[in-house]
Amino acid sequence: MINFQQVSKTYPGGHRALEKVNFHIKPGELAFLTGHSGAGKSTLLKLISLMERPSAGSVFINGVDLNKVNSRQIPYARRDIGIIFQNHRLLERYTVFDNVALPLIIEGTHHNQIAKRVHGALDKVGLIDKIKCHPSMLSGGEQQRVGIARAIVNSPPILLADEPTGNLDPELSMEILRLFEDFNKHGTTVLIATHDLGLVARMKYRSLTLKDGRMLQDPLAEGAL
Amino acid sequence: MSLLFKGRTNKNQKQKKSVLAGGYFFIINIFRQGVHSLGEMWRTPLASLMTIAVLGLSLTLPATLYLVVKNVQQVSSGFEEASEISLFVKESMSEQETQTLVKRLALYPEVEGVAFISKQEALTEFKDVSGFGQALEYLDSNPLPDVVLVTPTKRHRQPNAAKALLTKLEGEREVDFGKLDIAWLERLNALLSLLKESVITITLLLLTSVTLIIGNTIRLSIMDKKEEIQVMKLVGATNTFIHAPFLWTGIWYGVIGGLFAFICIALMMWWLSSAVSSVAGVYQTSFSLIGLTLKEFGFLVLLATSLGFVGSYLSVNRYIKEIEPDKV
Known part of the structure; x- marks a missing residue:
């Protein structure tokens, strides 16, 4: 590999x-x-x-x-390649949903699929209830998990x-x-x-x-x- | 499309898209980014409005100068014709010879009308209008020559054609010399072309400044979103995807700046129209200001849009290339 x-x-x-x-x-x-x-x-x-x-x-x-x-x-x-950073590198002006959706938007995924897959990824990292939050509203651990969700959202x-x-x-x-x-x-x-x-x-x-x-x-x- | 894993399909990529569908989605995505960038401008209303105002006013000035030239041309178009050529008949010519000349001149295809003023009529008129009536009594003989006033046809009233006709008429045996008063017309034309040249120069300078203003605004926007661009590049965004919102922003600045300029011009025309009517009334003429035609309005907006695109393209091409994700 x-x-x-x-x-x-x-x-x-x-x-x-x-x-x-x-x-x-x-x-x-x-x-x-x-x-x-x-x-x-x-x-x-x-x-x-x-x-x-x-x-x-x-x-x-x-x-x-x-x-x-x-x-x-x-x-x-x-x-x-999904990449996870020590400092998360989340975009502050976007919500958790938008941050995680970014790789899918870039790939040109249909918006119905984006919603489905972002929910799936956030569910996996246990942050589905923070979907509308901005990164600054999250703890360090939560921010890291958002970063992980973004890295794995497009499998x-x-x-x-x-x-x-x-x-x-x-x-x-x-x-x-x-x-x-x-x-x-x-x-x-x-x-x-x-x-x-x-x-x-x-x-x-x-x-x-x-x-x-x-x-x-x-x-x-x-x-x- | 997966580059490293040829067989890899995401759930979202399961359905194989045709080229046509791919093109359709590409275009839809481009327009979606256009709408999104308009929304981005809306999120920073004050900064966007100030940039648009600067662009609009920068475009208003050359457009106004253009209208000044256009209106001056409209006013002067009535004067731009040589309406009469005066031919002074030689002293030695008899009355019969002079009348033959008048008849011959009337047959010229370039001539619309001919009027004869005898030396006696000229003297009487001169006495009446000059104020030297009594002084002229002391002259032994009438010093004024017979004059034939020739009115050229419309085609031959333009300065060059009128000059050519004058030369031709001066070739007549009976004519001493002719006079065509077009010096003032030439001076007016020279002034008009100086004005036009000045307008072109100022327009070029202002359009360059518009391009630079848009370029700099987009540059600041790129710098502001440096982190975002790096992250986008890291998660696989193509240059087209990253460039598009900035190019759209430049285009929107151009479009809205062009419309702003048009509104400024329309307001200015409305403001000046009553003053111009008053001045025209004093001179007993009916003159009204000419504004931009629909075609000119379209050109103004198209020009502003193009400048917006060029300004943003220069910045995007120059600065986004430099932003690379350097830290994992």
């Missing part, structure tokens, strides 16, 4: 964020991406979501080489989450991670970047560890098995 082959990324100015990273995540797998701040987690997620291009190597998603996706095709590629095959529990207490963090587990059970491939090693230990899933841009530990990497 997600395949990194000798991927390196150097930013203008010479900062090397990733160096010869190799890993493969199978379809329907849930994996954690860990590492200290500046280890390259965000860069790795940016490469998958086409916010950055690798300086060397190739990123494949479902067999498609992202180096061959041109700028006009990027929006269509991003529709297959993307891949879900990326960057520090999704960064600002949440342990109880809420577990609640959010259980949501990811639930999506994963329905076949979604999930990659969660986090530096909360305790959480990773509790969840018992595969963990990829980055240190200074290099992949340290990947139990499923070629040669490791």
Whole structure:
């Protein structure tokens, strides 16, 4: 599903964020991406979501080489990837409904379908009663769940989450991670970047560890098995 | 359409759309965004109204200058014809020769009418109107020549045609010289073309400023929605989808600004019409101001709309490209 082959990324100015990273995540797998701040987690997620291009190597998603996706095709590629941000990135002037509906509006979905699917997504994250609220009226945990609803509303095959529990207490963090587990059970491939090693230990899933841009530990990497 | 997962179908994509239906939905979506952007303007009424007022007034000035030229042309059109050519007959010509000349001139296809003023009639008239009646008594002989007044046909009253006719008439053996008083007409025409050139220059400057004002307003709007644009790009919005609301906003500014300008002009015409009628009454003429025709009104709104589109397109093309989602 997600395949990194000798991927390196150097930013203008010479900062090397990733160096010869190799890993493969199978379809329907849930994996954690860990590492200290500046280890390259965000860069790795940016490469998958086409916010950055690798300086060397190739990123494949479902067999498609992202180096061959041109700028006009990027929006269509991003529709297959749900992204969850640490700071939620919700649009304040829109209601919860509008925020969650955004990917469907962009895809040109019929408004009847939009209403149905937004209700479904909000029901899944337990926020159906907040549908008319604006993000500022919600708690941090609720805002994160709206962000998750927006990421899954168009049923993307891949879900990326960057520090999704960064600002949440342990109880809420577990609640959010259980949501990811639930999506994963329905076949979604999930990659969660986090530096909360305790959480990773509790969840018992595969963990990829980055240190200074290099992949340290990947139990499923070629040669490791 | 899924790019990375060819076989993937969402629930909302289960029904395969035909190309025709796809085009229909695309157009519907474009118009929906148009209505939405009008709603966005409505949400910030004061800012929108101020921008529209600035655009409207900027368009009012060149439109007013255009109307000034149009009305001046209407007034001067009555003077733009050389109504008469005076031919002064040579002193040596006999009365019979002069009469032959008058008859011959009447046969010219360029000539509508001919009138003869003998030197005696001219002297009497001069005595009456000049105030030098007594002084003229001391002259031994009448110094004035016989004059033939030639009225050209309508086609030959235009300055160039009249000049050509004068040259032709001066070629007659009996004619000493001719006179066509069109210098003032040429001066008027020169002034009118100076006015027209000034109007074109001012119009170009103001239209450029309208484009820049719209461009800057859209730029500020883009900057204000930077976060929104980034999120949209992250969830898969195409450039067309992101650009459309801003382009629509520019178009709406143009359309409403054009209508605002038209209303300003209409009010101004109404305000000035009674004053102009009074002035015309003093000169015992019936003159009324000409406003914009339906065609000119359409052109004004179309021009304003085009400027709105161009201004917003320049901003959209320049600034949205720079906004990329850089943080996950």
